[in-house]
Amino acid sequence: MVITALFQISYHISGGHKNTMVTAEDVRKIAKLADVGIDDSELSEFTTQCSGILEYFAVLDTLDQNKPFIRDRYNVLREDEVLPSLTQEESLRNAGQTEKGYFKAPRVM
Amino acid sequence: MKKLAFHPDDSVRAFITTIPEVTYGDGPLSGVTVAVKDNISTKGIETTCASKILKGYIPPYDAHVVTLLRNSGAALVGKTNMDEFGMGTTTENSAFGPTLNPLDHERVPGGSSGGSAAAVAAGLVDCAIGSDTGGSIRCPAAFCGIVGLKPTYGRVSRYGLIAYANSLEQIGPMARDVTTLSKLYSVIAGHDPRDATSVDRPYSHIPSADIKGLKIGVPDEFFGEGVNPKVAGVVRKALEILESYGAQTVPCTIPSMKYALSAYYVTCTSEASSNLARFDGVRYGPAVETLKSWHDAYSDQRKAGFGKEVRRRIILGTFSLAAGYYGRYYQKAQTARQMVRDDLERIFRDVDVIAGPTMPDIAFRLGEKSDPLQMYLSDILTVPANLAGVPAISVPCGNVEHMPVGLQLIGRYFDDERIIDTAYAFEQGGA
Numbered sequence: 001m002v003i004t005a006l007f008q009i010s011y012h013i014s015g016g017h018k019n020t021m022v023t024a025e026d027v028r029k030i031a032k033l034a035d036v037g038i039d040d041s042e043l044s045e046f047t048t049q050c051s052g053i054l055e056y057f058a059v060l061d062t063l064d065q066n067k068p069f070i071r072d073r074y075n076v077l078r079e080d081e082v083l084p085s086l087t088q089e090e091s092l093r094n095a096g097q098t099e100k101g102y103f104k105a106p107r108v109m
Numbered sequence: 110m111k112k113l114a115f116h117p118d119d120s121v122r123a124f125i126t127t128i129p130e131v132t133y134g135d136g137p138l139s140g141v142t143v144a145v146k147d148n149i150s151t152k153g154i155e156t157t158c159a160s161k162i163l164k165g166y167i168p169p170y171d172a173h174v175v176t177l178l179r180n181s182g183a184a185l186v187g188k189t190n191m192d193e194f195g196m197g198t199t200t201e202n203s204a205f206g207p208t209l210n211p212l213d214h215e216r217v218p219g220g221s222s223g224g225s226a227a228a229v230a231a232g233l234v235d236c237a238i239g240s241d242t243g244g245s246i247r248c249p250a251a252f253c254g255i256v257g258l259k260p261t262y263g264r265v266s267r268y269g270l271i272a273y274a275n276s277l278e279q280i281g282p283m284a285r286d287v288t289t290l291s292k293l294y295s296v297i298a299g300h301d302p303r304d305a306t307s308v309d310r311p312y313s314h315i316p317s318a319d320i321k322g323l324k325i326g327v328p329d330e331f332f333g334e335g336v337n338p339k340v341a342g343v344v345r346k347a348l349e350i351l352e353s354y355g356a357q358t359v360p361c362t363i364p365s366m367k368y369a370l371s372a373y374y375v376t377c378t379s380e381a382s383s384n385l386a387r388f389d390g391v392r393y394g395p396a397v398e399t400l401k402s403w404h405d406a407y408s409d410q411r412k413a414g415f416g417k418e419v420r421r422r423i424i425l426g427t428f429s430l431a432a433g434y435y436g437r438y439y440q441k442a443q444t445a446r447q448m449v450r451d452d453l454e455r456i457f458r459d460v461d462v463i464a465g466p467t468m469p470d471i472a473f474r475l476g477e478k479s480d481p482l483q484m485y486l487s488d489i490l491t492v493p494a495n496l497a498g499v500p501a502i503s504v505p506c507g508n509v510e511h512m513p514v515g516l517q518l519i520g521r522y523f524d525d526e527r528i529i530d531t532a533y534a535f536e537q538g539g540a
Contacts, residue, residue: 031424032404033427034382034423035386035404036420037409037411042417049421050421050424050428053481054428056370056485057371057375060371060441060442061437076306091392094167094169094392095392096390103392104391105397106397106403107403108402
């Protein structure tokens, strides 16, 4: 819901006009949401590029939306059996920081 | 176990990691040297996806294909360069710098499996493993003048392939000739319960060059706007040659091609934005700063660790999936995806194989495609097979300006054998 509000400010397709599809502020917000970080120095480059790409994608919006993608696949289920797996030591070997057999992550609050 | 020393003259920078002392066993590929793309997990061997964010990551397990290769006696000699996480068409998007095209060092080898293709084309290895999300095996195969197969979706296990866009990607074989490719494919295909999309369709085919009566559909869209007329000309000539071996060509159209590239990029960036959320420096990769708050620490880590194209695709994917935009992008992309499948299924009611160029042009010069959208557009001929999940192969069919051109052959679901036979017929000069 929050995300919707963020973009509706600036997003609009107007038949064939080459409008900016996203603003620098939008790109900054999405980068924040996705935790990829963005510098002021990159912002205008990313905004121009993303706008151009989204403008190209706009052809999709000319499609009727009555054709769902048919997946002729089904859930593959199995019994929940215990099988050989990685040891705790193996699982932790690539971790940046560990403590008492756990992964150590940044604080959430 | 037998031993082999591997010290290649890697002037094209095909490898990220080489293994100087290789051990191998007996089996159908005993002693055959195989290079593996660096997004496929190898136990005890650094696996980076050509990204700084995985620097130093040593997988604690082998991908299923790697287990199969080891069991077949293959000599796994190294890990190859690629576009970071498979995101690119030239191998220039690598944290380790670009791989060069062995045929012209001022040109790209294609991508994203550019290191694998270059290692094969330069003769450093007998064959290689790549992965193909939107053309990443076929494009470098075409640009380097080798053979590359994207199998039918589900025929090769993706267990241990570091995911970029799960619904599109397949691991596949690359080699200088169809016979070697076919042998490698027979080792890696088959069911694996650890990949829920894996199907029980092993491959044990011996290629046959007899293609009498084969019906080949030739889509107008594969020879139209955006395709270098010289490349189109070489491929048309190749189709005439296949006709002289007893095949019949039929014109056809894929109207959904108009939407295919957008559908592909919306789908793959959406899947990537979700898949790449796991790279946070907690369980693998360079250590994250744990004294900062969660979002600040991750943003810093990911900004420093991911290249620009990866971050751009995560941003595009996050946008496409955002509430309020999902309907305009992701959902419409799935509609278009189904249209591509429908088009191909309709065409395959009348023909056995669809043929056209693999790439709209010959290998680009290094640095030539600096605009991301221009780079994306060059994938237009390869993405339909990934969207539909059907098999497709690229086989060298001639040259333009001394650079190779790939003939792309697309098959029905699970009819990989037939496109391999067609490629073999072309390579062998008929039955």
